[in-house]
Amino acid sequence: MSDFSKFTDSNNDEAALENTSLVDLRERYDLYIDGGWLAPEEGEYMDTINPATGKKLAEVAVASVGDVDLAVQAARSAYEGEWGYMSGLERGKLLFRLARLIQERSREFAVLETLDGGKPIRESRDIDLPLVASHFFYHAGWADKLEFAFPGRSVRSLGVCAQVIPWNFPLLMAAWKIAPALACGNTVVLKPAETTSLSVLRLMDLFEEAGFPPGVVNIVTGAEETGKSLLNHPDVDKVAFTGSTEVGKEIQRQLAGTHKRFTLELGGKAAQIVFEDAAIDQAVEGVINGIFFNQGHVCCAGSRLLVQEGVYQEVVDKLKERMNQLVIGDPLDKNTDIGAIHSSQQLARISELVACGEAEGCELWDSGQELPKEGSWYRPTLLLDCAQSHRVVQEEIFGPVLTVQSFRTPQEAIDKANNTPYGLSGGVWTDKGAKSFSITSEIRAGVLWANTFNKLDPCSPFGGYKESGIGREGGVHGLAPYVEIGF
């Protein structure tokens, strides 16, 4: 039995490192336009860094306005050409094949995702990649059935989609964007986040292998300027953006007066409401998963804990105990729970907001783990005694930081949960079925989890109320933004 304890002691020192030999990194990545690799016209490249070591992994092209124009032209030609004429069934078959290829090469992509983004291999392997494959598989099946998704109406595709995605789930966000766009018959120009371009660039090899015509999906890498020139390109018909609320608002302003449709998937500040009648151990585990999954770099993270007074101390004590057991460290280690903070900029933002919380009167508690010396790291942190008006309660921290508040009545919990500008997700923990239905009905958010959290599925629509965004992704409701509904 002594051997067994070694495996159950989460603080054991023995690393179980994932093999990185599957990943064949190039020194330099060009743009992927019209079915081929193209050097950026201005010859500019940027470094992409492993946040767990701070070391450079490769160079990635920076697309100029001219490069973006080429990509949009390629997407337009593909839309007006072979792709536009292809039947829904044939489009679907290519997407099915792609999903299968992703499954076959899944581990390689998981390692790449962890290297480039800093997330634990356990998550990229068991959550990101399976969801990426299933997202393509699910949408593949829609391609020849779209008329059933919109009762009484005919639908047609929109044209060229410009899509800009964030760094927290690089490949998964690419799948969320590309799969419905292609299933509905559109073509795509996608810009990954400047710090996490590698996995989606590698995905282009699979698109070629699957046999997609050139120009159906184009990747322009770069930073903010590249994104702006893509979204503002006049020949784009549809914009899809996932990122911060601030940028989302700016995009809505910029697109005003144009013909472009848009969907926005923005920030969140989800409340996890724990009632006295909840199964407390399960709730604690759900709260831990809700905020520390992917280092808290999750728009739907359960970043605000609301606990009913009678169990407040018990829940806080159990949270602390559990947080002390989390393994922080090398994201490639299969035992790691908390990987690297994605970038030094993000680390600075988290530190600044937490300092503000302390200044406003919150009590800070963090787990005591030793942090690695290189790279960007942050300990799982609680901010206790928060008030509703505190910045740390109102603003998205996007890190492993949980604010804690108490409540007495269900109505107080609902009022506090709804009292932020956001409305992306929420969680309710109770053993009373009727109560869980009533509370999930009262929370103004697009995704509600009862006695669970952070569950995602391609057939389950995702997206926010209020300032968390406009539109849904996934499920039958996620098709609407990619089609024109006729009369």
Place this chain on the structure above:
Amino acid sequence: MEDRSVIKKTYKLFIGGKFPRSESGRTYRLVNGEGDVICNVSQASKKDVRNAVVEGRGAAKGWGDTSAFLRSQIIYRIAEMLESRFVQFVQELTSEGVSPEVAAREVSEAIDLVVHYAGWCDKYQALFSSVNPVSSPHYNMSTQEAMGVVAVVAPEESSLLGVLSAILPVIVGGNSCVLLASYMMPVSAITLAEVVATSDVPAGVVNILTGMRSELLPVMASHMDVNALLLCSGEIEERKLARELGAENLKRVILRDDAALHQSPYHILDFQEVKTTWHPIGQ
């Protein structure tokens, strides 16, 4: 019978179930083709818009929670009240310059449209909701919920039918609305307020303002407690303004032509959020 003076109506706003004048005290003169004054119309101010939004917010939750069957009956009641005032609406449209034949057709169509939408209240969710077969042991469903308060700028070129085609999809879906009527053809909108007031529609669910679009559209588009805006306008500058100002609270801005909307359950969906809920299946 001795000669008597006809009692002329004072045309006022409709806010929170009451008929106030504009708090600004302003009116504008509505003149027909021959240059005769038809009536003085209240010219709503920015403050009137804000007051109407407060009333709309107060009514939104209760209306959204009202059972679909009851909402359906209340909206059907609007049709009953409209029918009983058929002649009045024809006369008012005629006074605004519409020919009697066209006016009679418009009122008929408007009543039929109300009946059509009354029947949608308890059906659109069944058609557009889904139970999603997720891979984990969860009962996962996506349903529609009302957005809340919707500002509506009615078509300028269509009077009764335009107003109803714009507000019906909003209130059928459980939202409250703040409507700005056509500047040149406001009379039927004001009389519609009297119909709404006697149809068991709770106070504040429908608020009707008359006034200048150039003055009030920016207030509606930028108001932080308005969830969505329906703008019926072909003017590119107005459309641009609505999107730009609406961005500050990520208002859902729906743009339609300057004409009555075609009946469609998809118009109801324009003012619905989709909520997805995961419930575990287990012991």
